[in-house]
Amino acid sequence: MTQSLQDIGYRIREIRELRGLTLDECAKQSNITRAYLNTMELGQANFSIGKLQSLSNTLNVQLSDFFMKSPSLYSLEEEVIKILSANKNQRNLQCVIALLRAMDAS
Incomplete structure (x- = not known):
């Protein structure tokens, strides 16, 4: 995958961990599978804006936070x-x- 997907995935994981959520908890609250969230965090999935929006709602951040160097x-x-x-x-x-x-x- 591209470096930008890896960067976004890293930020998803970083924010999730800052929020104190496990992979399972975050996936469940975002209505996506644990496996899919894991591939997103590893930068190995071509995910949609809808998936990112669901995560941003769960993590209580702006969608743009996933594209910045830090939330x-x-x-x-x-x-x-x-x-x-x-x-x-x-x-x-x-x-x-x-x-x-x-x-x-x-």
């Missing part, structure tokens, strides 16, 4: 806030938000 920081910042807020660790929350904002500014 949008806004989407990730929201997810980090949710996770850290659940743990009620204010210091960690402030540190992570500051880091994400600094990365977004660069």
Whole structure:
């Protein structure tokens, strides 16, 4: 497959792992098979925009995030806030938000 499919597949896996989802969980929530999601992540499938849209909905990111070098920081910042807020660790929350904002500014 082409390098761009491999890059997209890598970003799918990266975002999925950042969201804390297993391959099985993500596939089920996206209504695709585990095997097909695995081939997508390996860059070995010619997938449709519909499949990517389903994944973007499951992973709570914009479709364009799959075509960038890193997922949008806004989407990730929201997810980090949710996770850290659940743990009620204010210091960690402030540190992570500051880091994400600094990365977004660069």
